[in-house]
Amino acid sequence: MYFDNSATTRVSEQAAAAALRAMREDYGNPSSIHGKGVAAFHALSEARASLARLLHVAADELYFTSCGTESNNIVLHGAARLAGKQGKILISAVEHPSVHETAKRLAGLGYQLELIPVSAEGVFDPDALEPLLDEQTILVSIMHVNNETGAIQPLRQAGQLIRRLSPRALFHVDAVQSFGRLPLPLADWQADAVTMSGHKIHAPKGIGLLWLRAGVNLPSLMQGGGQERGLRSGTENMSGIMAFVAAAEECYSRMELHGEAIAQVRDVFLSELRRGLPQLLLNGPADEHAVSHILNISLPGVRSEVLLHSLEMKGLYVSAGSACTSRSTRGSRILQAMGLPKERVDAAIRCSFSRYNTPEEAVQAAGLIVETVNELSGLINLGKRKGRK
Known part of the structure; x- marks a missing residue:
């Protein structure tokens, strides 16, 4: 009996079928200009549009990555590079290691890092966040659902405080444990960046999704062919993407x-x-x-x-x-x-x-x-x- 679904999930039949079809039949490279490449490019565009409809966002605000960890790193390192060589970073004391360890790395480079304390139940108090916010804050990262305790964080209140007290700060939400299980009211959160992952919702490992609000332009961590509108170079994982869409549509429909x-x-x-x-x-x-x-x-x-x-x-x-x-x-x-x-x-x-x-x-x-x-x-x-x- 498998009761460890926060670590990873069994791939659904629909997701597995979509991945196999992309590997065995529709296996063109979206960057190729011949027929199979063009078909893959159209499939990639439709996949992005399908996820955009589920999330009620624009398709060109979505970027495919390899996982939640990569997406989190793109956001944290990108926000730091945009700010220059100084600024304050706020994360909750219960963030996933991909946020916590990355923030610690940035602190070692000279950025000021402060942890937002949580209660004995693992939920942060907006009153504890308010005094930490100021004009020096460049990034606030708070997960939606904690991966160990299941605690849901009050992101709407956080967004309101951030916009009022640190309007230039980038507000990032790690939604890996909630995507496909709970609605994600991105507009209510007033978030700038949200990360999601496929293998938590019955898609294969190796596929993630990053939403960046229109107007948020983060520098790329990887250079190459310019895929994903220059944010993440590298041939797209089409089998993972197609499986991800199938799994997400299945989750959202039920x-x-x-x-x-x-x-x-x-x-x-x-x-x-x-x-x-x-x-x-x-x-x-x-x-x-x-x-x-x-x-x-x-x-x-x-x-x-x-x-x-x-x-x-x-x-x-x-x-x-x-x-x-x-x-x-x-x-x-x-x-x-x-x-x-x-x-x-x-x-x-x-x-x-x-x-x-x-x-x-x-x-x-x-x-x-x-x-x-x-x-x-x-x-x-x-x-x-x-x-x-």
Whole structure:
């Protein structure tokens, strides 16, 4: 059973078929001037237009990239280069590593970096953002949905503050965990740049999307043939693009239905866990400030890596946080930023759901976790008793 859909998702049949068609039949290079190239160019244009219709933006505001990480780097490095050699960068304390580490790199080059603090539930308070904004602010980057806790950030309030207090700052939103699952009201956010990714919505890995508001012209990080209107040179990943469009259209056409089904899976799963493990602690919001497809919990007394390996042996796949930092031994930076104690951080696991999960799976998965936690707790207690002897 796969409950790690925030790390990546199973490619849908529609997306796989679209990718295969692009690889085996419509495989021309969009830059070629012969028939197959021209057909590929038209397919690329229509793909961009299709995504623009879903997002209610202009097609020429969309740029295809390889992933969310690349898109985030384009925005952060681009904003810094536009500003010159100085300026203030604000990011929330719970950003994805592709934003957090990039911002740290820029700080090492002389830019001022400040973290927007979050509550114990992982949500930033607009009142905490306001005093950080000033005329020196060149960039504000705040994710829509946190990849570890599912917390939804108040972006509308953030946009209003940024436009009033730092009107020249570029406002960037990482929407990788919300694209295809929640509406993205770009105009309400007053955002300048938004990043999205394919493999989180049942498209293949290796395809991402960047929206830049009309008038935002970022310098290119890669030079070459001038593809993507000069922002990102390199032959377009047509199979990934076509699969991405197919997956996105599928998500948007049934967003509400899929959301209700996933919420049911989460509710059944959490209810079964709480019944069997009353010591369970929820990390993140428990109300409408969290999405239904991400659930972060701590099971005190059992270290997460021990639990993960034990569950894997029983056929259940979950995680201890972001897949991009899964090999770190320092514990979740996100949960630490929320002020959670070390014992709770060390015992945290993330379960994330997709439309392919069922309530029956939720019952079975919760049962495995209850069973495994009780087994491990028994072994730990036995070890402690032997140690005292």
